Amino acid sequence: xxxxxxxxxxxxxxxxxxxxxxxxxxxxxxxxxxxxxxxxxxxxxxxxxxxxxxxxxxxxxxxxxxxxxxxxxxxxxxxxxxxxxxxxxxxxxxxxxxxxxxxxxxxxxxxxxxxxxxxxxxxxxxxxxxxxxxxxxxxxxxxxxxxxxxxxxxxxxxxxxxxxxxxxxxxxxxxxxxxxxxxxxxxxxxxxxxxxxxx
Amino acid sequence: xxxxxxxxxxxxxxxxxxxxxxxxxxxxxxxxxxxxxxxxxxxxxxxxxxxxxxxxxxxxxxxxxxxxxxxxxxxxxxxxxxxxxxxxxxxxxxxxxxxxxxxxxxxxxxxxxxxxxxxxxxxxxxxxxxxxxxxxxxxxxxxxxxxxxxxxxxxxxxxxxxxxxxxxxxxxxxxxxxxxxxxxxxxxxxxxxxxxxxx
Numbered sequence: 001x002x003x004x005x006x007x008x009x010x011x012x013x014x015x016x017x018x019x020x021x022x023x024x025x026x027x028x029x030x031x032x033x034x035x036x037x038x039x040x041x042x043x044x045x046x047x048x049x050x051x052x053x054x055x056x057x058x059x060x061x062x063x064x065x066x067x068x069x070x071x072x073x074x075x076x077x078x079x080x081x082x083x084x085x086x087x088x089x090x091x092x093x094x095x096x097x098x099x100x101x102x103x104x105x106x107x108x109x110x111x112x113x114x115x116x117x118x119x120x121x122x123x124x125x126x127x128x129x130x131x132x133x134x135x136x137x138x139x140x141x142x143x144x145x146x147x148x149x150x151x152x153x154x155x156x157x158x159x160x161x162x163x164x165x166x167x168x169x170x171x172x173x174x175x176x177x178x179x180x181x182x183x184x185x186x187x188x189x190x191x192x193x194x195x196x197x198x199x
Numbered sequence: 200x201x202x203x204x205x206x207x208x209x210x211x212x213x214x215x216x217x218x219x220x221x222x223x224x225x226x227x228x229x230x231x232x233x234x235x236x237x238x239x240x241x242x243x244x245x246x247x248x249x250x251x252x253x254x255x256x257x258x259x260x261x262x263x264x265x266x267x268x269x270x271x272x273x274x275x276x277x278x279x280x281x282x283x284x285x286x287x288x289x290x291x292x293x294x295x296x297x298x299x300x301x302x303x304x305x306x307x308x309x310x311x312x313x314x315x316x317x318x319x320x321x322x323x324x325x326x327x328x329x330x331x332x333x334x335x336x337x338x339x340x341x342x343x344x345x346x347x348x349x350x351x352x353x354x355x356x357x358x359x360x361x362x363x364x365x366x367x368x369x370x371x372x373x374x375x376x377x378x379x380x381x382x383x384x385x386x387x388x389x390x391x392x393x394x395x396x397x398x
Contacts, residue, residue: 121388127398159395164386167394177386184383187363187376189320195366196358199326 005031005092006185007114009100009107010178012122013152015133017168021122022101024175029182033091035100038064041079044139054084072102072109077147081106097182104158111161118185120178121162125169127152204230204291205384206313208299208306209377211321212351214332216367220321221300223374228381232290234299237263240278243338253283271301271308276346280305296381303357310360317384319377320361324368326351 012018026032038054040061049055056064061080064070073082083100091098100110110117124130130152134145159165164181168174185191211217225231237253239260248254255263260279263269272281282299290297299309309316323329329351333344358364363380367373384390 123394153398156395156398160388160392162388164383165388165391165394166386177382180379180382181386183376183379184363187365187380189359189361189364192364193359195322195364196355199352199355
C-alpha cells in the first residue's frame with residue numbers, strides 16, 4: 001500500500017504567476033497531480049474543459065453544491081469556483097500529492113476540513129508587479145483590472161493565515177521552493193509517527 | 200542587512216547516523232553553520248577540541264551553567280552537554296542557519312526558548328538497526344551499549360514532540376530531506392510576513 005498523499009493548496013493574487021509555478025512543479029515532480037476545479041467563468045485563451053477547469057453553468061454548479069459533491073467552493077469576481085471531492089480522495093489514496101490552485105475562501109475551507117493540508121501563498125516580489133502583470137496580460141477590461149487589484153489587496157491581508165509564502169521573482173526558483181515545501185511536509189511527524197511508535 | 204537565520208535542531212538515537220547526515224548538509228549548503236556544543240565527555244576517535252565539541256571538565260561546565268552562558272544543557276549518559284549562547288546568536292544575525300546536534304532534553308529547551316526553531320528527529324529505517332550500528336562502531340563497552348539502547352527507546356518516545364522525522368536509510372537522501380526542510384522553513388509565513396503586510 002502506498003503512503004497517503006498530501007494536499008497542497010496554492011493561492012495568490014491574479015498576476016502572481018501561480019499557474020506557471022504550478023506547471024513547473026507538476027512537470028518536475030511526477031508524484032503531484034493537479035486538482036481540476038469546476039467553474040462558471042468562461043474559458044480564457046487556450047483553456048480546455050477538463051484540463052484547466054471543468055467549465056459548467058450556474059445551474060449545474062448549484063446542483064453540485066446541493067448534492068455535497070464539492071470539497072470547497074466560493075464565489076469570486078462574479079463566478080463560482082469549486083473542487084469536486086471524489087477525484088481528490090482517489091488521488092490521495094493512490095499516494096499522489098494533490099495540488100489545488102484556489103482562492104483564499106476555498107483555501108480556508110480546505111484547511112478547516114483537512115488540517116494537514118499545506119497552504120502556500122504565492123506573491124510577486126512587490127505589489128506593484130501585480131498591476132503590471134495584469135495589464136500585460138491583455139485579457140481583462142479596465143474595470144475588471146481595478147476589481148482584481150482590489151481583490152488582490154484583500155487577499156494579501158489573509159496571507160497571514162497560510163503556512164508558507166513563496167516569492168515569485170523567478171518561476172523556477174519559486175517552483176523549487178514549492179517542491180522543497182512538499183518534501184518537507186512529507187517528513188512532518190504527523191505523517192511519520194509509525195517510524196517512532198511502539199519500538 | 201541579511202535575513203535572520205534559522206535554528207535547526209537535529210536529534211536522534213546513537214547509531215542513527217546523525218553526524219554523517221549533518222556533515223553532508225553542511226557541505227552542500229554554505230548558509231549552514233554547525234553549533235559546537237560544550238561537553239564533559241572525553242573525545243572519541245578523531246574528534247578535536249573546537250571542531251566537534253568544546254571539551255571541558257565538570258567544574259568549567261558548572262561555572263558556565265551558573266553564569267548563564269548556555270542556551271540549553273543536559274546530562275546524558277553520565278556527561279554534560281550544552282550550547283554556548285553567544286556564537287549562536289551571532290551566526291543567526293549574520294543570516295546563517297545554525298544546526299544543532301543535541302539530545303532530546305536540550306531540543307525541548309531550545310523549542311521553548313525559540314518557538315520558530317525547526318526540530319528534526321533522525322532515525323534509522325528500523326529500531327534493530329540501532330543495535331547493529333552501535334555494535335559495529337566498536338567504541339563502547341557492552342554495558343554502555345545496553346545503556347544507549349535503553350536511552351534510545353526513551354528518546355523514540357519523545358520524537359512525537361519534534362516537527363519532522365527523517366528516515367536515514369541513505370545518508371544523501373536523508374541530507375536532501377533536511378535541506379528541503381530548511382528551504383521550506385525559510386518560506387514559513389512567520390519569516391516572510393513583510394512581503395504581504397501593508398500593501
